[in-house]
Amino acid sequence: MSDDNIFDVQNVTLRFGGVVSLNDVSLQQRRGEILAVIGPNGAGKTSLFNSLTGVYQPQEGSITFVGRDNKPLSIIGMKAHRVSAAGVARTFQASRMFSALTAFENVKIGAESHRGIGVIGAMVRGPHTRRGERESDERTVELLDFVGLRERANTISASLSYGDRRRLEIARGLATNPQVLLLDEPAAGTNPSEKLELTELIRKVRDERGVSILLIEHDMKLVMSLAERLYVLNFGGVIAQGTPEEIRANEAVIDAYLGSTAHETEERS
Amino acid sequence: MKDLWQNHHVRRLFSLIGALAVLAVMTGPSGSAADPTEGFRGSFMEHTSFLGLFTTNRWVLFVFFALVMWGVWSGWELRGGQIRQVVAHTLEMPKELSRRRPVRWGLLLALLLLALFLPHIISDPFWQAAMVEQIAVYVLLATGLNVVVGFAGLLDLGFVAFYAIGAYATAWVTGALPTAPPFHIHFSPFVAIPVAIGIAMLAGIVLGAPTLRLRGDYLAIVTLGFGEIITIFANNLYGITGGAEGTHPIPHPAIDLGPIHYDWGLKPVPYYYLTLIFVVIFLVAFTLLEHSRVGRAWTAIREDEVAAESVGINPLKYKVMAFAIGASTAGFAGVITASQSNNIFPSSFTLQFSINILVLVIFGGMGSIAGVVLGAIIIQTGSMYLLHTPPAGYQPQDLYIYLGALLIVMMIFRPVGVLPSRRRRREINLAEAGEGHMNEVLTGDTP
Numbered sequence: 001m002s003d004d005n006i007f008d009v010q011n012v013t014l015r016f017g018g019v020v021s022l023n024d025v026s027l028q029q030r031r032g033e034i035l036a037v038i039g040p041n042g043a044g045k046t047s048l049f050n051s052l053t054g055v056y057q058p059q060e061g062s063i064t065f066v067g068r069d070n071k072p073l074s075i076i077g078m079k080a081h082r083v084s085a086a087g088v089a090r091t092f093q094a095s096r097m098f099s100a101l102t103a104f105e106n107v108k109i110g111a112e113s114h115r116g117i118g119v120i121g122a123m124v125r126g127p128h129t130r131r132g133e134r135e136s137d138e139r140t141v142e143l144l145d146f147v148g149l150r151e152r153a154n155t156i157s158a159s160l161s162y163g164d165r166r167r168l169e170i171a172r173g174l175a176t177n178p179q180v181l182l183l184d185e186p187a188a189g190t191n192p193s194e195k196l197e198l199t200e201l202i203r204k205v206r207d208e209r210g211v212s213i214l215l216i217e218h219d220m221k222l223v224m225s226l227a228e229r230l231y232v233l234n235f236g237g238v239i240a241q242g243t244p245e246e247i248r249a250n251e252a253v254i255d256a257y258l259g260s261t262a263h264e265t266e267e268r269s
Numbered sequence: 270m271k272d273l274w275q276n277h278h279v280r281r282l283f284s285l286i287g288a289l290a291v292l293a294v295m296t297g298p299s300g301s302a303a304d305p306t307e308g309f310r311g312s313f314m315e316h317t318s319f320l321g322l323f324t325t326n327r328w329v330l331f332v333f334f335a336l337v338m339w340g341v342w343s344g345w346e347l348r349g350g351q352i353r354q355v356v357a358h359t360l361e362m363p364k365e366l367s368r369r370r371p372v373r374w375g376l377l378l379a380l381l382l383l384a385l386f387l388p389h390i391i392s393d394p395f396w397q398a399a400m401v402e403q404i405a406v407y408v409l410l411a412t413g414l415n416v417v418v419g420f421a422g423l424l425d426l427g428f429v430a431f432y433a434i435g436a437y438a439t440a441w442v443t444g445a446l447p448t449a450p451p452f453h454i455h456f457s458p459f460v461a462i463p464v465a466i467g468i469a470m471l472a473g474i475v476l477g478a479p480t481l482r483l484r485g486d487y488l489a490i491v492t493l494g495f496g497e498i499i500t501i502f503a504n505n506l507y508g509i510t511g512g513a514e515g516t517h518p519i520p521h522p523a524i525d526l527g528p529i530h531y532d533w534g535l536k537p538v539p540y541y542y543l544t545l546i547f548v549v550i551f552l553v554a555f556t557l558l559e560h561s562r563v564g565r566a567w568t569a570i571r572e573d574e575v576a577a578e579s580v581g582i583n584p585l586k587y588k589v590m591a592f593a594i595g596a597s598t599a600g601f602a603g604v605i606t607a608s609q610s611n612n613i614f615p616s617s618f619t620l621q622f623s624i625n626i627l628v629l630v631i632f633g634g635m636g637s638i639a640g641v642v643l644g645a646i647i648i649q650t651g652s653m654y655l656l657h658t659p660p661a662g663y664q665p666q667d668l669y670i671y672l673g674a675l676l677i678v679m680m681i682f683r684p685v686g687v688l689p690s691r692r693r694r695r696e697i698n699l700a701e702a703g704e705g706h707m708n709e710v711l712t713g714d715t716p
Contacts, residue, residue, distance in 0.1 A: 079578070080578040081583045084581035089579070092575075092576065096573050096575065098572045099696075100572060100692050100696040100699060101569075109569045109577075112565075113582045119590060122561035122563045123554035123561075124557070132562070133561075158695075173579075176581050
C-alpha cells in the first residue's frame with residue numbers, strides 16, 4: 001500500500017437487516033487519480049458512495065481518508081457534514097439541487113457552509129459578515145465561470161437542462177473546497193455532446209484544481225476514456241480491478257455485464 | 270358554445286354566480302310550512318339596501334358581487350402574466366432590481382410613518398388597546414414563528430410555551446410570583462426583557478436539541494406536548510406560578526434616570542410605541558437573517574436535507590438555532606403582555622393560541638416576513654372588528670368557524686399565502702407540478 005492514498009477502504013461490509021449491500025469491499029484511491037467504480041444495477045456502487053460520505057455507517061471494516069494536512073481520518077462514524085468539512089464533496093445520482101434557488105445561490109451555499117455560523121453578525125450585518133458575503137460571492141462567480149454556467153447564474157436551478165444541472169452540482173461540490181470529488185453517474189440523462197463536455201470538465205477539475213475524482217458511471221465509453229483505474233462491483237463485492245485495458249479483457253467482468261446466464265446457473269447449483 | 274365553455278374565465282364566472290346564489294339562499298329569509306318556497310323566493314326577490322345607496326332586489330346585489338369578484342380575479346390573473354414577465358426579466362438583470370429599490374424604501378418609510386401616527390388617527394380606546402394586545406403582540410409572535418415554520422420548515426405546535434415562559438419570567442423577575450425573584454430584588458420589567466428572552470431561548474435549545482432530530486409529524490407532536498406541559502405546570506405548580514388564580518400584579522415598566530422619568534402606566538398607547546420599536550428591530554434583524562448565510566442554509570435544509578448535509582451544513586445546529594430565535598421572540602412578546610396586562614393566568618396559554626399564531630403565518634405566507642406581518646394584521650383586525658361590532662347573531666366563539674373557512678378557501682385558491690416569499694412560492698409550485706414540468710412552473714401556467 002502506497003503512502004499517497006487519499007481513500008483507503010478496508011474490508012467494508014454494509015448490511016440492511018439481512019440484506020448485504022457491500023460485502024468485504026476493499027479499495028484504494030491514490031491522490032490525484034481519476035478512479036471509476038462500475039458494475040451492474042444494484043451492485044452496491046451508490047451504497048459505497050454513501051458509506052464514503054457518512055450517509056451510511058458500515059458495520060464492519062474501515063474507511064480512511066487522508067485530508068488536507070495529510071492526517072488520516074476514519075470516516076466511519078462521522079456525520080455527513082463533517083465528512084464534507086474534511087474535504088469530501090459529492091454529487092448525487094438523480095441530481096439533488098436546491099431547486100427553488102438560483103444557480104448562484106446553490107453554489108454560494110456550498111461556498112459558505114464551512115464558515116462559522118454567526119447569527120448575531122448576520123442579524124446586524126456587521127463588517128465581518130459583509131466581508132464573508134463578498135468572498136463567497138467572488139468564489140461563486142469564479143466557480144460558475146469554471147464550469148461554464150456564468151450566464152445562467154440567475155436561473156432557477158430547477159429550470160436548467162440535465163447537463164447544466166450536473167455542472168452546477170459539480171460547482172457546488174467544488175465550492176466546499178474538497179480534496180476528492182465523488183461523482184454518482186454524472187452523465188446520466190445527458191446527450192452525447194453534453195457527455196463530451198462533461199468528460200472535459202471532469203478532467204479539468206483534476207488537472208487544474210488537483211481534486212481527485214471518484215466516479216460511478218454506466219456509460220462505458222466515458223468511463224474507459226476518463227478513468228485511469230477501475231473497480232468492478234457485483235453483488236456487493238469487488239470482482240475485478242485494474243486499468244481500462246485490463247478490465248476490458250477480464251472474464252469475470254464480461255460475465256457480470258453480458259450476463260452469461262448459463263455460466264452463472266452452473267456456478268450456483 | 271362548447272368552446273366558450275372551455276374558457277376558464279367563463280367557467281369561473283358561472284361558478285362564482287352559482288356560489289353566490291347559494292350564499293344568497295343561506296343568508297336569505299327562511300321559509301315556513303304554509304309557503305315552503307317563500308325562503309327561496311325571498312332570497313332572490315326581497316328588496317334590500319345596496320351599501321346604503323339605493324334599494325334593489327337581492328339577486329341584483331349578488332350577481333353584482335359575483336361580477337366584481339370575477340373581474341378582480343380574472344383581471345389579476347391577466348395582469349399577473351405581465352408581472353411575471355417583468356420579474357423574469359429583472360431576474361436576468363440584477364441592475365434592474367436595484368433601480369426599483371428606492372420605491373421599496375419609500376413604501377417602507379410611508380408604512381413606518383403610518384404606524385407612528387396610528388394612535389393619533391385612531392382614538393377609540395377599544396382599538397387603541399387592541400392595537401397593542403391583539404395586533405402588535407401577534408405580529409411579533411407571528412414573525413417569530415415564521416422563523417421556525419417558514420424559514421427552517423419545522424412545524425411547531427407548542428409555540429405558546431415560549432410565550433408563557435416569557436410572561437412568567439417577567440412575573441418572576443418583577444417579584445409577582447410566589448417564588449422569590451432573583452437576589453430578592455424586585456426588578457423593573459425592562460430588566461425582564463433580556464432575562465425572559467434568555468430563558469425562552471434556553472428553553473428552545475433544551476427542547477430543540479434532542480427533538481429536532483425528529484422529522485415532520487413527530488416534531489409537531491413533541492412540540493404539541495411541550496406546549497401542554499408548560500400550561501399544566503403553570504396551572505398546578507401553585508407555589509411557583511400562583512396556579513390558576515394567576516400571578517400577583519406585575520408592575521408597569523418605567524424609566525427612572527434622574528431627570529428622565531417615564532411611567533408606562535395603564536394606557537395602551539405608550540405600550541404601542543414600545544412594542545413598535547421592538548417589532549421594527551425584530552423585522553430588520555430577521556430580514557437580514559433571511560438573506561444571510563443562515564437564511565440560505567435554512568432554505569437548503571428545507572429543500573433537501575441530504576444534499577445540504579453533503580455540502581457541509583449541519584442540519585441539527587441550524588434547526589436548533591431557528592427554534593431558539595423563534596422562542597426568544599415569543600419570550601419577548603410574553604414580556605410585553607405581562608407588563609401591560611398586570612396579571613397573567615395559565616388559561617391564556619392554550620393550544621388554541623399556538624394554532625392561532627400558526628394560522629397567521631400560513632395565511633400571510635410562510636417564509637415571507639412582509640406576508641406574515643400583513644396576515645397577522647388582517648386576521649387580528651378582522652377578529653377584533655367582529656368582537657367590537659358583532660353582526661347580528663355573532664357569538665365570540667364563532668370566530669373559529671370563520672377562521673377555519675378562511676383557511677380552507679386559502680388552501681384551495683392560494684396555498685402560498687397572501688404575500689408569499691419568492692423562494693417559498695417556487696417551492697410550492699415545483700411541488701405541485703412535480704419536478705418534470707419546469708417550464709410550466711416558470712411561466713406560471715400551472716394547472
